[in-house]
Amino acid sequence: MEQHNRFWRIALLGLPLGLFGLFVVWPLFSSFYYSFTDWNGFDTNYSFVGFDNFAKIATDRLFLQAAINTTIWMAAAIILPTTLGLMLALLLDSRVAGARVFKSIFYLPICLSAVIVGQIWTWIYQPDWGLLNTIISQITGEKFKYAWLAKPDTALWSVIVAWSWQQTGLAMVIYLAGLTAIPGDLLEVCEIEGASPWQRFRRVVLPLLAPSTVVVVALSVINSLKGFDILYIMTGGGPFNSSDTLAMHMYNESFKKYLMGYGSAISVVLFLIALAIIGLYFRQLRKVDRIYG
Amino acid sequence: MKQISRRGVLLGSLAVPLLSMGRMARAQAGEVTISHYFTGELGLKAFNEQIAKFTEATGIAMKESPVGHEDFKTDILVRAAGNSLPDVFSYWAGARVQFIVDSNSLHPIDEMWGANGLDGIIAKPVADSATLYNGKRYLVPMNYHYAGMFYNVKVLADAGMTAPPASWDDFLALCETLKGKGVAPVALGSKNRWPAQFWFDYLLLRTAGPDYRARLMTGDAKYSDPEVAAALAMWKELFDKGYFVENANADDWTDASDKVARGEAAMTLMGTWITGYWNGNGLVPGQDYDFFEFPKIKDGVPNAAVGPVDGLVIAANAANVEGAEKFLAFMVSDAGVQAAWANAQGALSANVNVDPASYNAVMQKAAARVAAAEAFAFNYDLATPPPVAEVGLSMFTRFIDDPSQAEAILAQVATDAEAAFNE
Numbered sequence: 001m002e003q004h005n006r007f008w009r010i011a012l013l014g015l016p017l018g019l020f021g022l023f024v025v026w027p028l029f030s031s032f033y034y035s036f037t038d039w040n041g042f043d044t045n046y047s048f049v050g051f052d053n054f055a056k057i058a059t060d061r062l063f064l065q066a067a068i069n070t071t072i073w074m075a076a077a078i079i080l081p082t083t084l085g086l087m088l089a090l091l092l093d094s095r096v097a098g099a100r101v102f103k104s105i106f107y108l109p110i111c112l113s114a115v116i117v118g119q120i121w122t123w124i125y126q127p128d129w130g131l132l133n134t135i136i137s138q139i140t141g142e143k144f145k146y147a148w149l150a151k152p153d154t155a156l157w158s159v160i161v162a163w164s165w166q167q168t169g170l171a172m173v174i175y176l177a178g179l180t181a182i183p184g185d186l187l188e189v190c191e192i193e194g195a196s197p198w199q200r201f202r203r204v205v206l207p208l209l210a211p212s213t214v215v216v217v218a219l220s221v222i223n224s225l226k227g228f229d230i231l232y233i234m235t236g237g238g239p240f241n242s243s244d245t246l247a248m249h250m251y252n253e254s255f256k257k258y259l260m261g262y263g264s265a266i267s268v269v270l271f272l273i274a275l276a277i278i279g280l281y282f283r284q285l286r287k288v289d290r291i292y293g
Numbered sequence: 294m295k296q297i298s299r300r301g302v303l304l305g306s307l308a309v310p311l312l313s314m315g316r317m318a319r320a321q322a323g324e325v326t327i328s329h330y331f332t333g334e335l336g337l338k339a340f341n342e343q344i345a346k347f348t349e350a351t352g353i354a355m356k357e358s359p360v361g362h363e364d365f366k367t368d369i370l371v372r373a374a375g376n377s378l379p380d381v382f383s384y385w386a387g388a389r390v391q392f393i394v395d396s397n398s399l400h401p402i403d404e405m406w407g408a409n410g411l412d413g414i415i416a417k418p419v420a421d422s423a424t425l426y427n428g429k430r431y432l433v434p435m436n437y438h439y440a441g442m443f444y445n446v447k448v449l450a451d452a453g454m455t456a457p458p459a460s461w462d463d464f465l466a467l468c469e470t471l472k473g474k475g476v477a478p479v480a481l482g483s484k485n486r487w488p489a490q491f492w493f494d495y496l497l498l499r500t501a502g503p504d505y506r507a508r509l510m511t512g513d514a515k516y517s518d519p520e521v522a523a524a525l526a527m528w529k530e531l532f533d534k535g536y537f538v539e540n541a542n543a544d545d546w547t548d549a550s551d552k553v554a555r556g557e558a559a560m561t562l563m564g565t566w567i568t569g570y571w572n573g574n575g576l577v578p579g580q581d582y583d584f585f586e587f588p589k590i591k592d593g594v595p596n597a598a599v600g601p602v603d604g605l606v607i608a609a610n611a612a613n614v615e616g617a618e619k620f621l622a623f624m625v626s627d628a629g630v631q632a633a634w635a636n637a638q639g640a641l642s643a644n645v646n647v648d649p650a651s652y653n654a655v656m657q658k659a660a661a662r663v664a665a666a667e668a669f670a671f672n673y674d675l676a677t678p679p680p681v682a683e684v685g686l687s688m689f690t691r692f693i694d695d696p697s698q699a700e701a702i703l704a705q706v707a708t709d710a711e712a713a714f715n716e
Contacts, residue, residue: 041370042396127540147543150484152694236485239542240691255367257680258392259716260374 053265077224085171118233121162152242178212339637386423387675436640457585480558482549569639598666
């Protein structure tokens with residue numbers, strides 16, 4: 001019997017582990033391997049170049065630009081949807097007429113694929129007839145034709161706004177779930193004791209929402225690291241690399257310049273960054289678990 | 294325990310057919326596998342029709358996997374990396390084919406070329422520029438395109454144009470007239486970067502000549518040379534005078550084409566594929582739109598035509614080389630296939646037996662222009678190695694965003710291009 005169970009345990013685990021190994025672990029180690037070569041993607045003959053690719057990263061102007069953009073992207077992707085999601089959750093948790101309808105509406109964008117969100121916002125930002133410029137033109141009374149996605153100063157931020165629009169709904173739903181777990185009598189006691197609404201929020205609600213915040217922040221970080229598709233659709237990293245992120249830079253170097261070895265080195269760096277962030281996340285998670293059980 | 298390991302082995306054996314499915318899919322006897330980027334609605338239909346003609350004539354089945362134009366660039370690299378290239382695939386002649394030839398990933402077709410007498414079938418300028426790499430033949434041209442100044446007939450007639458501008462001054466005067474009439478003289482949609490390249494190509498070709506340009510493309514000349522600065526200065530003058538539409542970097546090439554079709558802009562420098570796009574939108578060639586060649590700028594500079602050549606190549610490790618060679622020979626030498634294909638693509642055929650009368654009026658003119666040109670040059674991103682092309686394409690959009698930075702941009706590009714040539 002014991003042997004029988006053991007067989008099924010191995011058999012049932014074997015398939016997912018096999019697939020995981022084939023599609024995640026093996027490519028991962030392949031990337032490590034290729035990052036030490038000058039492979040161009042086509043040629044079966046390539047040489048080992050030691051740490052040359054990593055040394056090149058240190059002097060690559062576009063890598064630095066992409067690293068700065070990735071930092072901005074991740075910081076904004078954490079702060080904006082989290083803050084907006086919390087605000088919406090607090091608004092909808094109080095007795096607002098039609099709260100259920102609003103909840104559905106705000107949650108809806110998360111159901112759309114990044115490609116569709118990217119296309120919708122590309123139209124909104126269109127300089128000649130886009131919604132945003134049309135509204136600004138109506139307000140100012142003058143034809144406004146700013147190309148939001150084609151200007152280096154605004155391209156990245158324009159995509160961040162579109163991204164936040166989509167991600168806010170997810171943060172809102174998680175916070176709403178967190179809010180229902182806060183006992184009503186606790187807040188009542190605070191009110192009786194004379195705590196102002198701000199004090200109630202700052203001293204009671206926000207600390208009790210910490211587990212939700214950890215989940216929201218973790219999801220935001222993970223989603224922002226994956227945030228390649230919406231940028232690819234809306235700007236393609238342009239204009240002239242001004243909205244490149246590390247993922248985009250890795251793609252460009254590997255597939256547009258055929259520098260697969262160098263692209264692999266960038267992916268290794270990206271992997272190490274992700275690993276560090278996930279490590280931090282787990283540490284934080286354990287801390288929250290200890291406090292809140 | 295024994296039992297478990299036996300079952301384990303059995304389970305493991307299930308993985309073997311899974312892994313080999315890819316191989317089985319391509320190992321059908323006599324079949325030729327092909328991947329290509331002709332995926333537009335009309336293009337795919339027309340390509341399938343030509344494939345069907347080949348199968349009917351030879352009895353050889355084709356197993357195709359079409360991939361969208363932009364995705365193809367990545368897809369073929371992934372397949373090469375996985376050592377699973379199809380027998381035949383479409384590719385852009387020029388630096389990109391040179392790159393995979395240098396990577397030993399293509400099968401030379403000299404024997405097939407000679408046996409089928411392709412020297413007498415393929416127009417020599419195209420054959421010389423597009424099929425020879427390191428002294429051997431590797432590609433057959435399926436079709437080629439020509440980049441010209443496509444314009445809205447009514448708008449230019451209203452501006453008083455009776456003949457195409459014969460000189461640069463004539464062109465500038467035409468732009469000034471159009472601007473005076475409130476029409477943007479030139480539409481450009483450089484969001485995806487490549488549409489801007491034709492301006493750089495022609496300005497450089499018409500001022501410094503095809504030989505210099507070829508040296509720049511191979512790294513023998515430098516982006517810090519006065520020839521490049523002069524070409525960029527002429528381009529800047531057009532921006533300074535307000536001859537280009539606003540926000541060119543926000544539009545793609547179809548947006549720019551639409552602006553010309555609607556009469557908001559007068560002309561756009563684009564490849565002959567624009568005729569397929571416009572015809573599909575109901576515009577009539579010669580009546581609603583036409584083109585003229587990029588004006589002459591400097592006396593004594595050979596007249597060059599710019600455009601891409603779409604070719605078919607055979608992978609070095611193709612499973613069915615014989616079938617693949619038969620396919621390439623048939624597709625390029627059958628005049629009926631070539632005529633039908635060129636017309637469906639809004640392209641020109643390199644097969645000399647294709648009757649020019651089979652083209653529409655505008656394409657007939659394009660064929661005549663290429664025939665009269667003293668040189669045929671690939672457009673920028675097909676003429677220079679991919680890492681350098683990336684540097685240059687970004688330069689164009691950066692320049693378009695702020696032409697006043699031309700000098701600083703060129704200085705940066707000179708450094709970046711030199712590094713890219715050494716990749």
